[in-house]
Amino acid sequence: MGLTSKQSVIGMKSVFLETLRPATMSSQTNQRDSFTLLKKLDFIKTKKQWLVLISIIFISIVFLYPYLINWKEDFRTSLSPIEVLQQKIKNSFNLSSSQLRNTSDAPAGSRWRRVSWEEAVKAFSYQTSHACNNTCDRSDNASDCFSFTSEDWSRRLVSGDFTVRPFLKDGMYIYEFEKEYLSYPPLEDMKQLPDLKLSKITVFGMSNNTVRCGTGDVINGRVDLVDSYGHPRHRGGDEVRLWLVSKSEKQFRATGHVADLNNGSYLITGHCLWPGNIQINVAVVYPREYIRATLHQAQLSVTRYIYGNFINNSTQETTICWSLPNVIGRSCVCNLTRLSGQSFYCGKPINTRLTCNDFSATSVGPMIQPKNVTLQERDLIQKIPTRHILERTIPHSINVTSEEKGQPPKLKPCSLTPFNVTWNLTSPGGFWEPNMKWTSLHCERPEMSSTWAMSCLKNTTVMIFGDSNALRIFDVLNQMTNCTGVSYTLWPKAGTCSNNDSGITLSFTPHELPKYQHPYWTPKLDYKAVAEQIYVTPSVGKYIIIVHYYLHATPSHLSVVHSRIKSLSESIRHLARRNPDVLFAFRGPHVTSFDWDINHTTGGDSLGKFFLQLIQETFQDLRDKIVYLDGWGMALAIENAYLHPTDRVPQEMARTLLSFRCNETGYVPRLH
Ligand SMILES: *[C@@H]1O[C@H](CO)[C@@H](O)[C@H](O)[C@H]1NC(C)=O
Ligand SMILES: *[C@@H]1O[C@H](CO)[C@@H](O)[C@H](O)[C@H]1NC(C)=O
Ligand SMILES: *[C@@H]1O[C@H](CO)[C@@H](O)[C@H](O)[C@H]1NC(C)=O
Ligand SMILES: *[C@@H]1O[C@H](CO)[C@@H](O)[C@H](O)[C@H]1NC(C)=O
Ligand SMILES: *[C@@H]1O[C@H](CO)[C@@H](O)[C@H](O)[C@H]1NC(C)=O
Ligand SMILES: *[C@@H]1O[C@H](CO)[C@@H](O)[C@H](O)[C@H]1NC(C)=O
Ligand SMILES: *[C@@H]1O[C@H](CO)[C@@H](O)[C@H](O)[C@H]1NC(C)=O
Ligand SMILES: *[C@@H]1O[C@H](CO)[C@@H](O)[C@H](O)[C@H]1NC(C)=O
Ligand SMILES: *[C@@H]1O[C@H](CO)[C@@H](O)[C@H](O)[C@H]1NC(C)=O
Ligand SMILES: *[C@@H]1O[C@H](CO)[C@@H](O)[C@H](O)[C@H]1NC(C)=O
Ligand SMILES: *[C@@H]1O[C@H](CO)[C@@H](O)[C@H](O)[C@H]1NC(C)=O
Ligand SMILES: *[C@@H]1O[C@H](CO)[C@@H](O)[C@H](O)[C@H]1NC(C)=O
Numbered sequence: 001m002g003l004t005s006k007q008s009v010i011g012m013k014s015v016f017l018e019t020l021r022p023a024t025m026s027s028q029t030n031q032r033d034s035f036t037l038l039k040k041l042d043f044i045k046t047k048k049q050w051l052v053l054i055s056i057i058f059i060s061i062v063f064l065y066p067y068l069i070n071w072k073e074d075f076r077t078s079l080s081p082i083e084v085l086q087q088k089i090k091n092s093f094n095l096s097s098s099q100l101r102n103t104s105d106a107p108a109g110s111r112w113r114r115v116s117w118e119e120a121v122k123a124f125s126y127q128t129s130h131a132c133n134n135t136c137d138r139s140d141n142a143s144d145c146f147s148f149t150s151e152d153w154s155r156r157l158v159s160g161d162f163t164v165r166p167f168l169k170d171g172m173y174i175y176e177f178e179k180e181y182l183s184y185p186p187l188e189d190m191k192q193l194p195d196l197k198l199s200k201i202t203v204f205g206m207s208n209n210t211v212r213c214g215t216g217d218v219i220n221g222r223v224d225l226v227d228s229y230g231h232p233r234h235r236g237g238d239e240v241r242l243w244l245v246s247k248s249e250k251q252f253r254a255t256g257h258v259a260d261l262n263n264g265s266y267l268i269t270g271h272c273l274w275p276g277n278i279q280i281n282v283a284v285v286y287p288r289e290y291i292r293a294t295l296h297q298a299q300l301s302v303t304r305y306i307y308g309n310f311i312n313n314s315t316q317e318t319t320i321c322w323s324l325p326n327v328i329g330r331s332c333v334c335n336l337t338r339l340s341g342q343s344f345y346c347g348k349p350i351n352t353r354l355t356c357n358d359f360s361a362t363s364v365g366p367m368i369q370p371k372n373v374t375l376q377e378r379d380l381i382q383k384i385p386t387r388h389i390l391e392r393t394i395p396h397s398i399n400v401t402s403e404e405k406g407q408p409p410k411l412k413p414c415s416l417t418p419f420n421v422t423w424n425l426t427s428p429g430g431f432w433e434p435n436m437k438w439t440s441l442h443c444e445r446p447e448m449s450s451t452w453a454m455s456c457l458k459n460t461t462v463m464i465f466g467d468s469n470a471l472r473i474f475d476v477l478n479q480m481t482n483c484t485g486v487s488y489t490l491w492p493k494a495g496t497c498s499n500n501d502s503g504i505t506l507s508f509t510p511h512e513l514p515k516y517q518h519p520y521w522t523p524k525l526d527y528k529a530v531a532e533q534i535y536v537t538p539s540v541g542k543y544i545i546i547v548h549y550y551l552h553a554t555p556s557h558l559s560v561v562h563s564r565i566k567s568l569s570e571s572i573r574h575l576a577r578r579n580p581d582v583l584f585a586f587r588g589p590h591v592t593s594f595d596w597d598i599n600h601t602t603g604g605d606s607l608g609k610f611f612l613q614l615i616q617e618t619f620q621d622l623r624d625k626i627v628y629l630d631g632w633g634m635a636l637a638i639e640n641a642y643l644h645p646t647d648r649v650p651q652e653m654a655r656t657l658l659s660f661r662c663n664e665t666g667y668v669p670r671l672h
Contacts, residue, residue, distance in 0.1 A: 112179055113172050117559035120168055121343070124325035124333065132332035134350045145350055147329060150307045150318045150363060157305070160369035165326045167557055168299040174559045177610060178295050181237060186296070187289040187376040191228035194238060194284050198226040201268075201282055201396045209398050213272035214405025223258075223266045223282050223394065233264030237288035239609055240266045241389070241591070243636050244400075247277040253637040254431035256280075272402040273431050273441075280400060281639075283392040285593065286606055290384055293370070293377040297601040301326055302371045303555045304603060306514045308346035309361040309521055310354045317354055319347030321362065323514050323553075323560045334359065341529035342512040342564055361521040362513065370601045385600045388641050389593045414443035414659035415668040420623040422630065422656075423616065429630050432637055438652040445659035448651065453480035456662035459503035459542055465530045466511050466548030467491070469631075469643075470587060472650040473546055473657075474508040480654070481506070492517045494527055509533065512564065515552040530564070534571035539578040542667075546629075546657070548587035551643055554611055555603040561611060565618045576625045580670075583627065585657050588615060590631030590649070594641040604643075608632070627660050629653045 126132060136145030147153050156162050173179045187193070203211045203221035213219055223240060225233040242256035256270035270280060286294075297303065301324060308321040320327045323343050327333055330347030334356035337343050346359055370381050384392075411417075421442045422429065430440040446452055457477070464474045468491050478486070481504050483497035492515060496507040512529050527533075530547060537543060547568060553561040572584055589612065592605045600606075612632065619626055634652065635645045662668060 111171060112183075114179070115168070115172055115174060117174055117563055120172070120174065120559070121325060127331065127333045128325055128335040128345070132348070134330055134332045134348060136350065148317050148350075150309075150365075153307060153318060153320060153329070154366045157368040158366050160371070162328050162368075164300045164302055164328060164371050166300045167324050167326045172299075174557070175610070178299070181288065181292040181295050182299075184235075184288065184292055186293065186374045187380065188374050190376055190379070193227060193287050193289060194225040194233060195228040195230075196284060196392070196394050198228070198230055199284070199394050200224045200226070201280065201394055201398060203280070203398055203400070206398060209396075211398065211400045213400065213402050215272055215275055215402055216405060216408065217272045217402075219270050219272060219400065221268045221270075221280075222261075223268055225264050225266070225284065235264060235288065236260040236262035236266070237291065238266075238284055239286040239291065240268075241283050241285055241636055242268045242270060243281050243639070244270045244273075245279050245281065245637075246274060247279050250279075251434040252276075252431060254428045255633040255636045256428070257426050258282075269427075271428060272400065273428070274433075275402050275404040278400040278402055280396070280398060281390075282394045282396075283389050284394065285389060285392050285591075286384065287380075289377070290380045291606065293373055293381060294602050294606045296372070297370055298555075298557045298607070300371055301328075301557065302368065302601050304367055304516065305365040306516065307363045307365055308359050309363070310346075310349045310358040311360045312354050312358045315351055315353045317349040317351050319349060320365070321346035321514060323556045339524075339526060340512040341532050342567065343560060344513045359524060361523050362517060363521050364516045364519055367599050368601070369599055381601060382599060385593065385604055385606070387593065389591070389639050392593075411440070411442070411444045413663050414440070414445055414656070415661065415663045417443040417660070418624055419627050419660060422628040422660075423619070423623045425612070425616070425630060425633065428637075429633055432634075436638075436646070436648045438634070438648070438655075440656065440659075443659065445655055446662070446664045448480070448655040448658075450480050450482070452662070452664065453477065453654075453658060454482070454499070454502050454504065455666045456658045457481055457502065457504045457544075458666065460544060461505045461541065462507070462544040462546070463533070463537070464506070464508045464546045465533070466546075466587065467515060467550065467552050469550065469590075469645075469650070470511075470546065470548035471508050472644065472647070473548075473587065473654055474506060476647075476650050476654040477506055492522060492525065494525075511547075511549055511553070514556075529567070531567035531571035534568070534575050537575050537579070537582070541579070541581065543579065543582040544585070544657070544661070545572075545575075545582060546585045546587060550589045550611070551592075551603065554589070554607055558607060558610055558614060562614050562618070565615060569618050569622060572622060572625065576622075583657070583661050584622075584625055585627040585629055586615065586619065587629040587653060588612065588631050590635035590645055591640055592635075592643050594643075627657055629656060 134145065147156060168174070173182065201221060201223050203219055205211055211219060225238060227233055237260065240258045242258050244254050244256055246252040252274040254271060254273050256268055259267040261267060268282060272278065301322065305320045305322055307318050310317050310319070320329050322345060325333050325335065325345045327345055327347050330350070332348040334346045334348050336346060336356065336359055348356060349358070370378060373381065429442055430438050433439050462477060464470050471491050477483070478497055481499050481502070483499050483504060483506050485497035486495045490508050492510045494507070494509040496505060498505045509527050510525070534545060537545070549561055549564055553564060575582055576584070589605065589608045591608065631645070631649065634649050638646070
């Protein structure tokens with residue numbers, strides 16, 4: 001029989017969690033190890049001997065370090081030493097051809113350099129200093145003193161008439177996975193892509209393409225990807241997704257788990273959760289080559305920007321704004337991080353009558369042209385996000401037949417279940433039943449009703465932070481609690497409503513800039529950062545805090561959203577220590593296959609799987625304090641394509657959240 005889901009979890013961990021560790025960690029461990037070694041060498045007595053020994057060690061470290069690092073990196077790719085060697089030989093041959101390409105950006109031959117986010121940002125310190133004066137000389141490649149209005153900027157951005165100032169230069173990376181993907185050359189041959197028709201799905205234990213299972217059983221299998229030449233793909237890194245639906249009108253739907261074997265094959269694990277014929281769907285949503293192109297665009301910061309308007313009396317000027325200091329179009333930058341406490345920058349106005357303090361409004365920029373891509377990459381960027389996930393599946397004729405097998409195990413009420421179960425994403429947290437009713441596999445949830453919601457939220461303040469998808473949870477609770485005070489759509493503004501009879505207050509606050517608001521100007525919104533607001537939440541009183549960061553944050557380099565969720569985790573740790581009556585929830589990202597489909601480069605869910613890993617890692621030690629609301633699994637099971645999944649998703653999330661706090665009768669305090 002195939003591997004159990006536990007084994008695949010371990011496989012995932014060793015490949016992926018490893019790759020996520022931020023830059024500083026490995027060098028720290030190295031240092032610590034050498035100190036312990038030094039202590040043991042007690043045969044050395046004099047100061048001089050010590051000095052000599054330390055110098056020898058220092059010199060060897062300096063000389064050997066690159067090799068040690070390389071060895072470690074090679075090891076991580078889980079290729080055999082022979083394969084690594086072959087790879088190296090291949091890469092050195094590729095060098096000349098990549099030098100010939102005019103879009104050449106392959107760092108072949110150059111040394112990789114890992115940096116931390118802070119270091120990468122600090123590299124732009126001069127640009128943000130008072131001493132920096134905009135140069136209107138185009139020869140410096142970063143300045144463009146000809147655009148002053150949003151119309152003008154948009155024209156240039158859409159036509160591709162701009163010069164990028166990369167956030168990370170060639171060879172620089174923050175996450176191991178970036179290096180992993182960027183060390184492949186950019187796509188130049190469409191036939192090397194996975195060919196859906198030639199790729200194959202095998203379910204272990206099937207005979208004559210039929211598999212039998214009983215409800216509650218796990219089925220395992222493997223997907224072998226093949227390119228259009230008919231050759232097996234030798235490396236992993238493609239994004240493969242699995243979900244199961246009942247063949248009769250898709251009444252039941254569940255998500256499955258996929259583990260990358262790093263050799264072109266993927267292990268799939270699904271659950272037989274209902275009786276009947278089950279359709280297995282396996283989609284290759286993003287080939288490795290596409291993810292590479294997307295990561296590269298993120299490194300260059302070719303993305304959908306926002307605009308900032310600087311106004312003083314009758315003088316105004318528009319520049320480009322972003323979460324990173326390498327904004328295009330101005331050689332100097334305003335560091336507006338102090339506005340919220342999270343990174344935010346705008347090009348500095350050229351007009352000397354305007355200062356950085358005159359930043360007063362924002363609006364959204366257009367979809368822009370990708371930069372430094374091959375023709376083939378451009379083709380993928382324009383086509384892939386316009387295809388529904390069902391157009392990216394591997395055709396097959398495997399028939400899974402599931403039979404009722406006993407009663408499902410009786411689950412404990414969610415109010416008595418530890419929160420950490422919600423963080424286990426290797427097996428489905430639930431499934432959709434007919435009429436889009438969600439059944440939790442974690443614990444038993446009371447039926448959602450207005451009466452129950454109001455009794456559960458009695459004397460409670462619910463604070464919701466994020467974007468429009470967070471606002472939709474606010475809307476659900478708003479409707480359920482007869483909350484009054486808001487009668488219009490809040491986004492991108494903050495607002496509150498209350499039900500004084502029950503002591504319920506609901507608030508919504510958008511997360512920090514940059515966010516995509518409207519094509520017209522929205523006056524500067526000076527809400528405090530999410531983490532700041534959590535820090536100042538009182539130590540007594542009942543609170544529920546729900547946070548969602550996703551579609552407005554992930555079009556940046558992922559280190560940006562990572563820095564935001566790291567601040568968030570610190571603030572949660574702080575508040576959880578002070579106030580035992582706070583329930584935290586993180587609403588995770590969901591799958592989307594449409595919408596940002598016009599010349600899209602970064603955004604949508606294309607880097608979602610890396611964001612998921614960063615979330616899992618950042619909140620690792622807070623899993624018993626935070627309920628994870630898994631948008632990914634819920635949305636994948638229903639083949640969601642849109643930025644806003646159906647209302648059933650926020651509704652079921654609200655129900656799940658309240659279930660962890662209340663039983664049918666009301667609030668159930670947790671023992672700490
Ligand atoms: C982008 O390509 C141009 C030539 O097409 C090259 O001059 C430039 O160095 C490349 N930039 C990056 C960041 O790769
Ligand atoms: C911008 O300011 C913040 C503090 O407000 C600082 O941490 C950051 O390094 C600054 N950015 C640059 C590029 O210097
Ligand atoms: C920038 O401009 C100001 C005023 O125009 C001038 O005093 C200053 O020396 C300039 N700084 C640099 C680095 O050129
Ligand atoms: C598979 O199908 C073939 C013919 O279609 C049949 O002869 C064979 O017995 C089947 N095997 C099993 C295990 O059902
Ligand atoms: C703006 O107008 C005010 C009064 O109308 C004036 O005091 C101030 O100097 C003006 N500022 C600039 C930069 O022109
Ligand atoms: C799948 O198998 C079941 C049971 O063997 C059979 O009744 C059903 O017709 C099959 N469906 C398809 C589409 O082959
Ligand atoms: C959750 O935490 C409990 C202790 O509170 C522990 O026994 C259990 O193994 C944890 N479960 C998971 C899935 O991490
Ligand atoms: C996740 O849940 C599955 C199924 O309940 C279980 O087998 C697995 O051990 C869990 N993983 C962790 C890390 O607790
Ligand atoms: C909500 O308010 C309406 C009128 O304002 C009232 O008719 C209804 O009973 C209330 N619902 C609950 C559950 O209290
Ligand atoms: C809310 O709390 C106050 C005092 O803490 C209490 O008097 C009141 O009855 C509570 N309201 C509800 C609806 O439980
Ligand atoms: C998309 O890119 C093409 C050129 O590649 C351009 O002609 C078209 O206008 C762009 N569309 C939008 C909406 O930006
Ligand atoms: C709900 O929890 C409370 C407090 O723990 C308890 O007294 C009550 O019996 C529970 N109600 C149900 C229906 O389990």
